[in-house]
Amino acid sequence: MIELYKFGAKGPLCDPSPFCVKVEAYLRMADLPYKTHSGIQFLRSSPKDKLPYIKDDGATVSDSTFIIRHLEKKHNNALDGHLCDAEKAIAHGLTKMIDENLYWTVVHARWILDHNWLIMKEMFFGSLAFPLKLFIPNMIRKNVRKGMKKHGIGRHSDTEIAEIGSWDLKCLSDVLGDKNYFLGDRPSSLDAAAYGILSQMILSDTFTAPIFDKARTHQNLAAYTNRIHDKYFADYT
Ligand SMILES: N[C@@H](CCC(=O)N[C@@H](CS)C(=O)NCC(=O)O)C(=O)O
Structure with a gap:
């Protein structure tokens, strides 16, 4: 049985990480049986210090793409x-746009605003003991800010970052059009990635x-995200 290591459900989201949602959506869309292990502590056992990772027949595989x-x-x-x-190439290109650009x-929005x-x-560090909760959260936020600067996205203003995201959203909306899934009537791995990010942006308030x-x-992205949610994630409300 495939074992998926992730952070854990938050409200209607099976995970607050788009990459963990992407993998879980893939497993559900492909109808592969799996079980999950949730908790921030699994970052420590992750080969790449990030979630998600899976264990599958003795192999450990880390990173949603791998x-x-x-x-x-x-x-x-x-x-x-x-x-x-050609469709595989489109799926690859759009997935990378989602993972490497829209994700940021x-x-x-979450860490800097x-x-x-x-x-x-409060959500992630509220249960930390005193006095750890006084400095750990700010230290982690500082690291996130530093990482964003190194990546490059963190050098833009708040307005510019939202503008960068809006270009990707328009691109996704134009490709989806009025289709059921991004590449036709059947889901592909691109839909797993798209639901991963769009669920974070659209379903959670x-x-x-x-x-x-x-x-x-x-409207087509909102309807699509709700449709995928109802079909594959109705157990998360
Ligand atoms: N390229 C990785 C990215 C995974 C990733 O960035 N995960 C984040 C959560 S969204 C994480 O584990 N962050 C914890 C940390 O950096 O300490 C993938 O596709 O799985």
């Missing part, structure tokens, strides 16, 4: 087997940000 490639290979291209090479606008940071602090408002203005 996990999905591993599962596709092992299970006869369960989700992407019906795609032609969610990180920015002050009103959301207050919520994050814990955090508020201009980029989340923007996501909801794309």
Whole structure:
């Protein structure tokens, strides 16, 4: 049985990490049986110090992209087997846009916008013992800010970061159009990645940000996210 290590459900989201949601959505869309282990402590046992990772028949695979490639290979291209090479290329390109670009606008909205940071602090560090809770959360936030600067996204203003995200959202909305899934009538790994990020932006009302408002203005993306949620994640309300 595949074992998925993740942070753990928050409200309607099976996980606050888009990458953990991506892998879980893949497993559900491909109808592969799995069980989950939830907790921030699994960061310590993760080979790449990040979540998600999986254990599968004695192999440990870390990073959502490697996990999905591993599962596709092992299970006869369960989700992407019906795609032609050009569609596979589109799926790859859009998935990387989501993972490497749009993702950072969610990180920015949650960790950097002050009103959301207050919520994050309570949500993830509220149970820390005194006096750890006085400095650990701020230290981690500082590291996130530093990482964003090194990446480059952190050098833009709040408005510019939201604008960068809005270009990606328009691109997703235009590709989806009025189709059921991004590449037709059947889900592909791109849908797992898209649901991973869009669920964070559209389904949860814990955090508020201009980029989340923007996501909801794309009616096809909002309807799509709710549709995927109802079909594959109805057990999370
Ligand atoms: N490229 C990785 C990214 C995973 C990732 O960034 N996970 C974040 C949560 S969204 C994480 O584990 N952060 C914890 C940390 O950096 O300490 C993937 O696709 O799985």
